[in-house]
Amino acid sequence: MKILLSLILLLLIAGCANRKYPAPIVKIDQVSSPYSEVHKNIITDDSYQVQKGETLYSIAWKAGIDFRLLAQMNNISKPYEIFPGQKLNLSQGAVSIAKNKTIKQPVTEIKTTQKNNKKTIAKEKPEEYGKNQTNQKVQKKVQKEPIKKIESDSFPSKVRKWRYPSDGKIIDTYSTKENGNRGIDFGGRPGDPIIAAADGKVVYAGSALRGFGNLVIIKHNNDYLSAYAHNRSLLVKEQDWVKAGQIIAEMGSSGTDKVKLHFEIRFRGRTVNPHKYLPK
Numbered sequence: 078m079k080i081l082l083s084l085i086l087l088l089l090i091a092g093c094a095n096r097k098y099p100a101p102i103v104k105i106d107q108v109s110s111p112y113s114e115v116h117k118n119i120i121t122d123d124s125y126q127v128q129k130g131e132t133l134y135s136i137a138w139k140a141g142i143d144f145r146l147l148a149q150m151n152n153i154s155k156p157y158e159i160f161p162g163q164k165l166n167l168s169q170g171a172v173s174i175a176k177n178k179t180i181k182q183p184v185t186e187i188k189t190t191q192k193n194n195k196k197t198i199a200k201e202k203p204e205e206y207g208k209n210q211t212n213q214k215v216q217k218k219v220q221k222e223p224i225k226k227i228e229s230d231s232f233p234s235k236v237r238k239w240r241y242p243s244d245g246k247i248i249d250t251y252s253t254k255e256n257g258n259r260g261i262d263f264g265g266r267p268g269d270p271i272i273a274a275a276d277g278k279v280v281y282a283g284s285a286l287r288g289f290g291n292l293v294i295i296k297h298n299n300d301y302l303s304a305y306a307h308n309r310s311l312l313v314k315e316q317d318w319v320k321a322g323q324i325i326a327e328m329g330s331s332g333t334d335k336v337k338l339h340f341e342i343r344f345r346g347r348t349v350n351p352h353k354y355l356p357k
Contacts, residue, residue: 125166132283133157134294138304139286141165143346145299158242232298239354242274242305242323243328245340251350259348260341262303267336269307269328272304272341273319275356282311289339293325306314306332306339324328 120140127136129269133153148157150166159165166174195319244266249258280302281294289306293313296302309329330336342351 080278096249108345114116120167123166124169126162127159127163127165128285128342130283131159133159133163134280134296134302135283135286135292136165137346138281138343142167142346144302146346151274177284187320188216213253218232225354232268232278232296234298236275236297236301236354239274239342239356240272240274241355242272242303242340243269245328245338247268248337251352261351263328263338263340265328265336267329268326270324271305271308271326271328273321273323273325275343276299277303277319279313279315279317279319279325282313282317284313284331288332291326295319295325300345302343304339304341304343306341307333307337 120136125136125140126269132146134144134157136159140147144157144241147165147167147224148154150168153159227301243263243265245263247261248264249262251261252258271293275295275297277295277297279293280296281292284291286292289304291306291308291311292304293305293311294309295304305326308326310327311325312327313319313325328336328338333339342349342354
């Protein structure tokens with residue numbers, strides 16, 4: 078038995094000695110994680126508790142819904158302030174309820190006002206009727222002014238022009254597959270400039286969204302947002318207004334395994350293919 082074991086051991090040693098090439102080494106940075114693994118923090122529950130450093134925009138981004146609907150569902154008015162520990166409702170059922178309430182309430186108020194006006198006109202004298210008509214016109218003008226200010230909000234109705242956020246080579250493109258990339262990834266070196274893809278306002282700048290690293294989200298108008306993830310450092314802060322082509326961050330590897338920029342464009346909360354908007 079001892080002789081047999083000795084022979085086996087000698088054969089194993091001889092095999093190792095005759096190997097001409099080193100054993101293969103698998104590098105950790107060569108193993109790419111699927112999109113769903115990298116972004117495990119995407120919210121799918123019906124409710125969510127606000128964490129430190131998060132904003133309404135960043136939570137809406139993670140949940141994949143329009144920030145206006147999220148605010149409406151939770152009765153949050155401008156400037157959309159939230160606080161750590163606050164519980165937000167994210168259920169789609171609440172979205173439908175909120176929409177119906179918004180549409181139905183003004184109609185009911187208008188009908189009630191019209192009925193009251195008819196009764197008043199029938200009872201009053203011609204002289205009094207003339208005075209009331211003047212007062213009604215003044216009230217209508219006063220009501221219209223604040224509505225115009227809210228709707229404009231200093232944002233254009235359309236995005237005039239989109240630009241590439243980086244000069245780096247595209248290393249991963251947009252995909253509609255279940256675990257596909259929901260944006261475009263640009264390669265580069267640490268510190269390469271990241272620029273704003275269009276004019277807008279910085280609504281998020283931080284690292285509270287796990288999986289995105291140092292992230293910048295820019296609001297371009299009431300429909301479009303863009304995001305710039307995995308930066309080494311951020312050169313803008315929340316509430317800053319930026320111009321297309323302005324440097325907003327430096328490329329890095331925060332929240333990922335290699336230096337890159339992950340870029341997304343979202344229309345009313347949903348990811349869209351950036352290639353459809355960027356110059357050909």
